[in-house]
Every structure is written in C-alpha cells, then in structure tokens.
Amino acid sequence: MKYGDDMTPQARTPDDTDTGTDEIPSTTLFAMFANERRQQILAYLIRRPGDVLLGDLAEYIAINEGNATQEWYERICTDLYHSHLPQMRDCGLVTYDLETEAISLSVERGVLSPYLELTTNV
Structure with missing residues (x-):
C-alpha cells in the first residue's frame, strides 16, 4: 500500500507496479524503451556513473x-535536444542541464536494467 501526502492510504494502480519506483509507471517505461534511440540513451547512461555530456x-x-x-552527429544532437531528452526528462527518467548540457539518470540503474534487457541488445 502506498500513502498520499496526507498519509492516507492509496490503492496502487497497474500502471505504478513492477517498476521498483512509484514515480514512473511501467507503461511509461515501456513507452520510453519502445524507441531504439532512447534505448541507446538509457544503455549509455546506465553504464556511466554521474553526468554525461550531450556531445x-x-x-x-x-x-x-x-x-x-559530422552531419549525422549534429542531427543526433538536435534530435536528442528537441525530442528524446525532453520526453525522458518529463517522465522522470533523466535530468538535463541546458547550460552545461549534462545529462544524468534520475532513477536507480537497477530499476532500468531489466527493461533494457527485455527491449534491446545494446
């Protein structure tokens, strides 16, 4: 059972079970892993402690x-900046500092690893 801000019991929903975290529903995690580029992003972040740079x-x-x-690299930077990183930030998977272009995981690596294993061979 989980509790709200006022400590009243709240029922769990199917969307917030099995992820190891109450913040990100499993359906959201699967949606994030549905895209191959986001799989690559998460695989890279899981393997690196601390922040990584966009470049x-x-x-x-x-x-x-x-x-x-160089052209493909620039296209990827644009795609990450305008599409994937905002989606991943909005659902709580990553933090992204616009000034320093530093990216880091917002959740425990162990929470994401099983999903990564199910969706990719990266």
Missing part, C-alpha cells in the same frame, strides 16, 4: 548507428 552521448549513438559523420 559524448551523440557521438556514442552516431558510432552505434554506423554513421559517425
């Missing part, structure tokens, strides 16, 4: 996708 993440993805050209 380093984009370089990893470009190499992983087999197209490490």
Whole structure:
C-alpha cells in the first residue's frame, strides 16, 4: 500500500507496479524503451556513473548507428535536444542541464536494467 501526502492510504494502480519506483509507471517505461534511440540513451547512461555530456552521448549513438559523420552527429544532437531528452526528462527518467548540457539518470540503474534487457541488445 502506498500513502498520499496526507498519509492516507492509496490503492496502487497497474500502471505504478513492477517498476521498483512509484514515480514512473511501467507503461511509461515501456513507452520510453519502445524507441531504439532512447534505448541507446538509457544503455549509455546506465553504464556511466554521474553526468554525461550531450556531445559524448551523440557521438556514442552516431558510432552505434554506423554513421559517425559530422552531419549525422549534429542531427543526433538536435534530435536528442528537441525530442528524446525532453520526453525522458518529463517522465522522470533523466535530468538535463541546458547550460552545461549534462545529462544524468534520475532513477536507480537497477530499476532500468531489466527493461533494457527485455527491449534491446545494446
């Protein structure tokens, strides 16, 4: 049983079970893992302690996708900045500092690892 801010019991819903965290429903986690690029982002972040820089993440993805050209790198940076990172930040998976371009996980690595294993071979 979980409790609200006023400590009254609240029933759990199917959406907030099995993730190891009450903050991110399992359906949201599966939606985040449904995209291959987000799988790569999470795989990279799980393997790195602390913050990573947007440029380093984009370089990893470009190499992983087999197209490490400057043009592809810039496209990935744009895609991460405007699409994937905001979605992942809004659901509580990552934090992203716009000034320093530092990205970090907002949840325990152990919570994400089983989902990553189910969805990818990254």
